[in-house]
Amino acid sequence: MDQFLKPGSLSKTLLFLFLLFSTNLLTFFISTTLYSPCSLNPPPSATNSDAEEDDVQVSDDPRTTSDLPPEFLAFTSAQLLPFGYNSNFDSDTIFPPVGRPCTLFPDELRSFMSYKVNGSCPDDELLAQKLLLRGCEPLPRRRCHPAAPPEYAEPYPLPASLWTSPPDSSVVWTSYTCKNYTCLIQRKKNKRFDDCKDCFDLEGREKTRWAQPGPGSGPDFSIDDVLAVKSPGTIRIGLDIGGGVATFAVRMRERNITIITTSMNLNGPFNSFIASRGVVPMYISISQRLPFFDNTLDIVHSMHVLSNWIPTTLLHFLFFDIYRVLRPGGLFWLDHFFCVGDQLEEVYAPIINSIGFEKVKWEVGPKLDRGPELREMYLSALLEKPLKNSW
Numbered sequence: 001m002d003q004f005l006k007p008g009s010l011s012k013t014l015l016f017l018f019l020l021f022s023t024n025l026l027t028f029f030i031s032t033t034l035y036s037p038c039s040l041n042p043p044p045s046a047t048n049s050d051a052e053e054d055d056v057q058v059s060d061d062p063r064t065t066s067d068l069p070p071e072f073l074a075f076t077s078a079q080l081l082p083f084g085y086n087s088n089f090d091s092d093t094i095f096p097p098v099g100r101p102c103t104l105f106p107d108e109l110r111s112f113m114s115y116k117v118n119g120s121c122p123d124d125e126l127l128a129q130k131l132l133l134r135g136c137e138p139l140p141r142r143r144c145h146p147a148a149p150p151e152y153a154e155p156y157p158l159p160a161s162l163w164t165s166p167p168d169s170s171v172v173w174t175s176y177t178c179k180n181y182t183c184l185i186q187r188k189k190n191k192r193f194d195d196c197k198d199c200f201d202l203e204g205r206e207k208t209r210w211a212q213p214g215p216g217s218g219p220d221f222s223i224d225d226v227l228a229v230k231s232p233g234t235i236r237i238g239l240d241i242g243g244g245v246a247t248f249a250v251r252m253r254e255r256n257i258t259i260i261t262t263s264m265n266l267n268g269p270f271n272s273f274i275a276s277r278g279v280v281p282m283y284i285s286i287s288q289r290l291p292f293f294d295n296t297l298d299i300v301h302s303m304h305v306l307s308n309w310i311p312t313t314l315l316h317f318l319f320f321d322i323y324r325v326l327r328p329g330g331l332f333w334l335d336h337f338f339c340v341g342d343q344l345e346e347v348y349a350p351i352i353n354s355i356g357f358e359k360v361k362w363e364v365g366p367k368l369d370r371g372p373e374l375r376e377m378y379l380s381a382l383l384e385k386p387l388k389n390s391w
Contacts, residue, residue: 003018008278023327037114041132048372050095050357052313057291063124063241067106068106068109069105069113069114069168070104070113071099071113071115071117072109072113072143075096075098075140075141076096076098076140078091078093078094079092079094080092081093081094081185081322096140096345097137097138098136098138098139099135099136099137100135100250101135101136101137102131102136102139102140104134105131105134105136108131108136109131109136110148112124112125112127112128112139113140113141113142115142115144117143118143118144119144119145120144120145120147121144121145123147123172123174123286125172125175125265126175128340132154132264132283132284132285133264133285137285137288138288140308147172148172149169149172150341152169153166153167153170155170155252155275156276157222157279159254160334161276161278162206162250162253162254162278162279163187163202163250163277164180164201164202165202166277168180168181170272171272171273173266173269176265176267177267178267184268185201185204187200187268193246195266195267196244196266196268197369199244199245200268201292202235202247202350206245209251210222210247210251211223212224218363218364218378218380219335219336219363219378219379219380221333221335221361221363221380223248223252223255226382227255229331229360229382229384230259230298230331234258234298235257235298235331236257236258236298237257237258237259237296237297237298237299238257238258238260238299238300238301239259239260239261239262239279239290239297239301239304239325240260240300240301240302241262241300241301241306242262242263242264242302242303242304243259243261243262243263243301243302244263244303245263245270245273245274245277246263246277246279246281248301249274249279249280250277250278250279253278257298257299259279259284259299260280260335261279261281261282262281262282262284262286263282263283264283264285271283286306286318287314289321290321290322290324290325292325293325295324295325295326295390296325296326297325297327297330298321298326298327298330298331299326299330299331299333300326300330300331300333301332301333301335302333302334303335303336304335305338306334306337307337307338308339308343308347308348312347312351316351316354319352320355323356323385327385328385329385329386330384330385331360331380331383331384332357332381332383332384332385333380333381333385334352334380334381334383336380336390337378337379338376338378338383339376339377339379340375341375344364344379350385354383356385356386356390357384357385358383358384358385358386359381359382359383360382360384361380361381361382362379362382363379363380363381364377364378365378366378
């Protein structure tokens with residue numbers, strides 16, 4: 001014990017403690033000033049506004065950015081704001097949004113983004129839609145002019161346009177099997193078409209859709225019956241998801257209600273047709289987050305599109321997104337939801353009930369056109385977001 005009190009030993013001990021303290025202090029200094037994966041501060045490359053555009057990471061896929069087309073990199077790269085830091089962005093840099101899955105399909109993306117800047121875009125509507133349906137949403141912007149009809153005709157004036165087929169010269173037909181509206185109207189007779197086969201025929205079933213269906217009509221609700229649920233004038237704006245040729249929006253417009261219709265161009269110029277009628281189309285898939293702020297819409301409607309073909313987890317997210325954009329007291333009209341056998345009670349009713357809507361109408365009816373043995377059915381439900389405690 002006395003040996004530790006000797007002057008030589010004491011000096012060595014103090015030297016050891018000094019070195020130990022100095023080492024720990026240096027380690028602490030390095031860890032708090034340089035980037036660490038555990039640090040709350042981003043790495044210097046993420047905040048360095050002088051970084052080269054080629055260093056911007058647009059995907060965590062093993063492929064390097066050299067695999068991606070130059071125009072895609074030019075669009076998605078970080079861009080310095082001309083006037084420096086902006087408090088709204090909380091940054092001096094803007095990153096244009098684009099779907100990450102775009103980078104998973106480099107061949108399709110390269111075709112989509114290969115064009116002459118300031119020139120004409122390729123006539124590639126089918127390619128663009130393929131990328132959208134694969135999750136490349138939103139698509140990157142392009143610096144080119146899209147194809148337009150060579151002899152474009154002005155649309156018919158309102159209100160005549162609401163129920164009149166537009167001239168054939170209003171559409172670029174290269175992406176579709178039909179090359180005119182006469183063919184589209186008659187496609188219900190053609191086995192090559194299996195989606196919205198008769199919806200371009202404005203003198204056919206579209207003429208009576210959502211009109212007064214009368215009592216005992218099962219899952220067929222009328223627009224006027226639905227609007228009667230709320231005080232007059234309180235349903236003003238809304239959304240129709242997968243709305244075909246926007247007949248729902250047209251009928252609502254006739255009642256001074258503004259409806260935006262989402263639609264894809266599935267072997268037909270749905271978006272062009274919707275616009276020609278004088279209502280607003282929105283070209284997005286059902287997978288995209290609805291581009292509306294929370295608690296803003298009076299009504300959301302969807303017919304046939306939301307059904308058992310959608311994966312249940314995705315459907316759950318979608319129902320919650322509809323709940324999000326509806327204002328308290330807003331209506332969700334789930335129109336002709338298709339399912340089979342015990343799916344409604346075992347799968348879909350629990351999903352719908354879990355969202356938090358209040359049931360206003362709930363009607364189930366058999367779908368018998370292919371035979372009762374298949375046990376196919378439709379659910380039509382009118383659901384209301386609670387006016388209070390809707391969170």
